[in-house]
Amino acid sequence: MFTVDALPAPAADPPRTPQFAGWPVGLVAAVTGALMYLASRNYGYFFDEAYFVVAGRDHLAWGYFDQPALVPALAALADHLAPGSLPVLRLPATLACVGGVVLTALIARELGGGRRAQTAAAFAYALSGAVRIGHWLATYSLDPFFWTVIVWLLVRWTRQHREGRPDDRLLLAAGAVTALSLQTKFLVPALWAAVLLAAVALGPRTLPRRPLLWVGALIAVVATTPNLVWQVANGWPYARMTDVVAKEFAGTGRYLWEGLAGAGLLMGVLLVLCGLARLVVSRELAAFRYLGVATIAIVVAFALLDGRSYYLFSLYALPIAAGATALERFRWTTPRALVAGAVVLLSLAVSVISLPVFSRAVAEKLPDLPLVATAKQYTVAEGQLEPLVDGIAALYTALPPEQRARTAIMTDSYVFAAAVDLYGPARDLPRAYSGHRGYFYFGHPDDHHDSVLFVGTPNPALHTAFTAEIPLAPDFATLYTGLHEPWDALWPDLRTQ
Numbered sequence: 001m002f003t004v005d006a007l008p009a010p011a012a013d014p015p016r017t018p019q020f021a022g023w024p025v026g027l028v029a030a031v032t033g034a035l036m037y038l039a040s041r042n043y044g045y046f047f048d049e050a051y052f053v054v055a056g057r058d059h060l061a062w063g064y065f066d067q068p069a070l071v072p073a074l075a076a077l078a079d080h081l082a083p084g085s086l087p088v089l090r091l092p093a094t095l096a097c098v099g100g101v102v103l104t105a106l107i108a109r110e111l112g113g114g115r116r117a118q119t120a121a122a123f124a125y126a127l128s129g130a131v132r133i134g135h136w137l138a139t140y141s142l143d144p145f146f147w148t149v150i151v152w153l154l155v156r157w158t159r160q161h162r163e164g165r166p167d168d169r170l171l172l173a174a175g176a177v178t179a180l181s182l183q184t185k186f187l188v189p190a191l192w193a194a195v196l197l198a199a200v201a202l203g204p205r206t207l208p209r210r211p212l213l214w215v216g217a218l219i220a221v222v223a224t225t226p227n228l229v230w231q232v233a234n235g236w237p238y239a240r241m242t243d244v245v246a247k248e249f250a251g252t253g254r255y256l257w258e259g260l261a262g263a264g265l266l267m268g269v270l271l272v273l274c275g276l277a278r279l280v281v282s283r284e285l286a287a288f289r290y291l292g293v294a295t296i297a298i299v300v301a302f303a304l305l306d307g308r309s310y311y312l313f314s315l316y317a318l319p320i321a322a323g324a325t326a327l328e329r330f331r332w333t334t335p336r337a338l339v340a341g342a343v344v345l346l347s348l349a350v351s352v353i354s355l356p357v358f359s360r361a362v363a364e365k366l367p368d369l370p371l372v373a374t375a376k377q378y379t380v381a382e383g384q385l386e387p388l389v390d391g392i393a394a395l396y397t398a399l400p401p402e403q404r405a406r407t408a409i410m411t412d413s414y415v416f417a418a419a420v421d422l423y424g425p426a427r428d429l430p431r432a433y434s435g436h437r438g439y440f441y442f443g444h445p446d447d448h449h450d451s452v453l454f455v456g457t458p459n460p461a462l463h464t465a466f467t468a469e470i471p472l473a474p475d476f477a478t479l480y481t482g483l484h485e486p487w488d489a490l491w492p493d494l495r496t497q
Helices: 022-040 047-058 070-081 091-110 115-126 129-135 139-162 169-182 188-202 211-233 238-247 252-261 267-281 286-304 309-315 317-327 334-354 376-381 385-397 414-427 437-442 460-465 487-494
Strands: 407-411 432-434 451-455 466-473 477-483
Touching: 022 091, 022 115, 022 129, 047 070, 047 414, 047 437, 070 091, 070 139, 091 115, 091 129, 091 139, 091 317, 115 129, 115 267, 115 317, 115 334, 129 139, 129 309, 139 169, 139 188, 139 286, 139 309, 139 317, 169 188, 169 211, 188 286, 252 267, 252 286, 252 309, 267 286, 267 317, 267 334, 286 309, 286 317, 309 317, 385 407, 385 414, 385 451, 385 466, 385 477, 407 414, 414 432, 414 437, 432 437, 451 466, 460 466, 460 477, 460 487
Parallel strands: 407 432, 407 451
Antiparallel strands: 451 477, 466 477
8 A cells, every 4th residue: 555654755855835825815815804804794693603602701611511612702702892793703703714715725835736726725715615604703613714724734744744854843733723623612633533543544654653743632632621621520511412413414415515515616616526536546645645535534424423514614625725736737728717717707606695795685685596505594594683582571571570570581492592691681681591502501590580481492391390371472482480399409300402
């Protein structure tokens, strides 16, 4: 079997790495940043963002049921610096998008790509779902950036190893970035497992033996320890989240299609497929073959583990960059150039219509297109929380004052509870409670609350814990009165997911 470690000794003067295409890549990055900033002003909080703000602002902790602490902490900081400002809240995600564009170009450079390849790689990544999802501040909008940094560091180290002069400080830096990724999501160990196994099988077999690699791993472990302690102290709640994700798995076919289409129709899809093929079979990129195989292995692993398709967004940079390097080796006849130009223009149009850069009035009039998500979907996703809270406020304030003083607001979903906690203070609403997902760990009502205004589908445990229930709005809200058992005893029975 061919392995990288079997490559001939490097020449005395290794080939020079192409110069970085600063101006065209910088232009792509700047336009991406400007568009993402414009998009960040629209149209309102997404439900995950509302949850992250409340979690970090009101319940800051080392860990949570559904994610580590970094994103709630960033959301809380943004809310403290500029309360209610969507651009400030989403600024980390915007910067992550810009960084991903530049890093994809840098990966293309390490793979031997010149000015055209670097620009094409940056452009294609800018059109991908890894950037579009950066409209929101969320774990899934930041983690692709961290993965891309790690991949760039590995590609650079591998190129230097091929030339006989590896800088192991890059591996140490990769460990530090891994620590950040582990504060965002718990997926990055899958990347390292696939990379190290592929390196052992295909080379460079020296990679797992580099001391600084394991120093970086130690940094990641130490940085993650507080979160692990929180998970242990709370009975490993993240294991429940794994079950939640598995139940939402839409099937292998849809997972693969959405994961591939997320690279960007059409340009991104073509570059990803071309790039993966080059990484696996091209002798020119043989030194990086293990990374291509690792990428495919991660796709398979997430499918077997019933993962979400957007997990694959973190993998786009490398195959896009590898595919872009093939463009410089292609013989560009006039017909081929015209076809390529049409692909670029169509890809750009698909991407732009998918970005929420339009006013709400314009976005709501966009047509529904097959295979393409338009900005209209953002207006729906971001326009539901305030009307929901308005409805809850109307029911709560209609209660007699003495009843309100004893009544807690409870919901069947963390989404509804987060909406109340975010928008409720302006409507004189108290904080909300829920046994759903992470909200269960935010605690239960005080003992003076002997009544509950419950929003959503009631938990069966409520029927036996209260003496009376009064429907206030069909299929929406119920008032429970006469609690006859302590909240400490009732709360575990109200836990869902």
